[in-house]
Amino acid sequence: MKAFSYERAASPTAAAKAAKAPGARFIAGGTNLLDLMKLQIETPTHLIDVNGLGFDKVEATPDGGLRIGALVRNTELAADMRVRRDYAVLSRALLAGASGQLRNKATTAGNLLQRTRCPYFYDTNQACNKRSPGSGCAAIGGFSRQLGVVGTSDACIATHPSDMAVAMRVLDANIETIRADGTTRKIAIADFYRLPDDTPQLENTLERGELITAVTLPRPVGGTHIYHKVRDRASYAFALVSVAAVIGKDGSGRVAIGGVAPRPWRVEAAEAAMPKGAKAVASDLLAGARPTADNRFKLTLVERTLAGVMAEAKA
Amino acid sequence: MDVPADHNPSRREMLAAAAAVTVATSMATTPAEAKAPIAPSLHTGKVSFSVNGKPRTLTLDTRTTLLDALREHLDLTGTKKGCDHGQCGACTVLVDGVRINSCLTLAVMHDGDTITTIEGLGTPDKLHPMQAAFVRHDGYQCGYCTPGQICSAVAVLDEIKRGIPSHVSASLTAPPKATNMEMRERMSGNICRCGAYSNIAEAMAEVAGEAA
Numbered sequence: 316m317k318a319f320s321y322e323r324a325a326s327p328t329a330a331a332k333a334a335k336a337p338g339a340r341f342i343a344g345g346t347n348l349l350d351l352m353k354l355q356i357e358t359p360t361h362l363i364d365v366n367g368l369g370f371d372k373v374e375a376t377p378d379g380g381l382r383i384g385a386l387v388r389n390t391e392l393a394a395d396m397r398v399r400r401d402y403a404v405l406s407r408a409l410l411a412g413a414s415g416q417l418r419n420k421a422t423t424a425g426n427l428l429q430r431t432r433c434p435y436f437y438d439t440n441q442a443c444n445k446r447s448p449g450s451g452c453a454a455i456g457g458f459s460r461q462l463g464v465v466g467t468s469d470a471c472i473a474t475h476p477s478d479m480a481v482a483m484r485v486l487d488a489n490i491e492t493i494r495a496d497g498t499t500r501k502i503a504i505a506d507f508y509r510l511p512d513d514t515p516q517l518e519n520t521l522e523r524g525e526l527i528t529a530v531t532l533p534r535p536v537g538g539t540h541i542y543h544k545v546r547d548r549a550s551y552a553f554a555l556v557s558v559a560a561v562i563g564k565d566g567s568g569r570v571a572i573g574g575v576a577p578r579p580w581r582v583e584a585a586e587a588a589m590p591k592g593a594k595a596v597a598s599d600l601l602a603g604a605r606p607t608a609d610n611r612f613k614l615t616l617v618e619r620t621l622a623g624v625m626a627e628a629k630a
Numbered sequence: 631m632d633v634p635a636d637h638n639p640s641r642r643e644m645l646a647a648a649a650a651v652t653v654a655t656s657m658a659t660t661p662a663e664a665k666a667p668i669a670p671s672l673h674t675g676k677v678s679f680s681v682n683g684k685p686r687t688l689t690l691d692t693r694t695t696l697l698d699a700l701r702e703h704l705d706l707t708g709t710k711k712g713c714d715h716g717q718c719g720a721c722t723v724l725v726d727g728v729r730i731n732s733c734l735t736l737a738v739m740h741d742g743d744t745i746t747t748i749e750g751l752g753t754p755d756k757l758h759p760m761q762a763a764f765v766r767h768d769g770y771q772c773g774y775c776t777p778g779q780i781c782s783a784v785a786v787l788d789e790i791k792r793g794i795p796s797h798v799s800a801s802l803t804a805p806p807k808a809t810n811m812e813m814r815e816r817m818s819g820n821i822c823r824c825g826a827y828s829n830i831a832e833a834m835a836e837v838a839g840e841a842a
Contacts, residue, residue: 320672321692321738346734349695350715362692364739390728394794399802410797414819415786416722416731550797550818 317358331495335524344420347429379534385424385527403540408482411544424527431473444470445515464606466576471515484579485559485571491529508578538563539628556616562628566590593622675738682750697721699737708748719820722778729785748777763833771824786816808838
């Protein structure tokens with residue numbers, strides 16, 4: 316790990332101001348950042364510990380939704396009775412991710428901002444446009460079974476690894492932030508993640524120093540909430556494919572998928588096809604997909620996982 | 631290294647050679663490091679926390695993980711370093727009663743916290759019920775992952791008691807039960823390469839039964 320200085324942030328604005336300095340990074344749970352720092356994939360020279368800022372509550376909003384503090388731990392969020400009752404897809408997604416120890420430490424904002432687990436991003440001997448812009452992509456033509464099939468580019472085929480974000484995408488979450496000048500804004504999760512194109516190092520639409528303070532959920536969406544994750548082990552593994560869905564009695568609903576794209580993947584237009592069945596939805600969701608020989612199976616897996624989820628909702 | 635083709639070095643010889651290289655390297659780099667314009671105060675931090683009931687204050691390089699602070703600075707070597715990347719669970723400790731990977735957190739981030747390691751759960755004369763159950767059920771073979779397994783197991787039963795659901799809980803709203811499936815799912819962040827999993831689950835079931 317490279318040497319860094321460390322401060323405990325006194326206020327959200329002070330944190331955002333400090334984070335504008337080159338080399339500065341926020342740290343909250345640290346479960347992803349410290350892992351990457353040990354490998355010198357991340358080399359911050361200054362860490363701003365935001366754990367004392369108090370964004371650690373889940374509160375009801377006036378419009379009947381929920382406001383989740385940026386520092387609420389994954390375990391607490393999954394166990395919140397309002398989430399379990401009204402946003403079950405979110406609880407299920409959180410519980411399908413990581414291990415008990417990691418969920419106890421990992422935060423809501425940190426989960427959104429976690430980096431890809433592409434093995435070529437992790438191996439500093441390999442070319443990676445995300446880690447080292449312009450160096451190339453060793454994943455393309457490499458071992459790409461786990462990697463993306465849709466939304467990818469010639470520069471990068473990494474996936475976003477979060478389960479939580481897939482559920483939040485299907486729930487139309489908003490991300491609340493504060494900037495160094497004290498101004499705040501709300502970013503719809505649909506507009507939060509960038510596609511890689513030729514700048515895969517830019518993963519989201521946050522400005523330098525901008526701090527996530529909360530994630531808000533609109534009022535609950537009725538229907539059966541399902542999160543189904545397909546992976547190589549029964550527990551503690553990243554998704555090959557995951558499906559987050561909220562499905563009504565008539566078979567209509569909404570769906571987002573994980574494990575296949577650089578961001579939680581949702582195509583609202585595809586949802587119109589839900590009463591027609593999984594094949595129609597999968598075909599619209601995966602329009603323009605560019606799988607590799609190694610991960611072409613994900614196209615079939617998405618359709619079959621969707622079919623399973625839709626059958627479960629009907630039962 | 632110039633060695634005869636038939637020379638087959640023993641493990642001991644290899645280790646000795648590696649140690650010699652390490653010594654040579656550190657001797658070579660020390661003067662250079664001393665000359666480097668570093669400002670130690672910028673890269674160190676002070677932290678006070680309670681470890682196994684004792685107040686401790688340390689001034690540490692900011693890079694020091696909680697795991698290294700426990701092992702290298704407080705000589706509490708019961709907590710083990712396995713992968714050092716949060717994947718194996720050997721470093722699991724309890725912070726304010728909650729289990730975490732001590733390798734993926736900085737010691738300086740724990741000012742004011744209460745930390746419990748395997749040494750704080752029980753003693754050889756007065757074992758924690760989970761330690762006693764691991765012994766009775768042979769919940770280990772080599773023992774390296776065991777401190778992490780036991781800290782995790784104690785916390786798992788507490789999480790079930792507090793009603794925290796898991797991936798395998800059939801209902802999200804009903805209180806979870808300490809079933810074998812639940813233990814296995816909740817312990818998935820603790821790897822045991824000897825494969826003592828079934829005995830670990832039995833040890834946990836016994837303690838859960840006693841507690842119920």
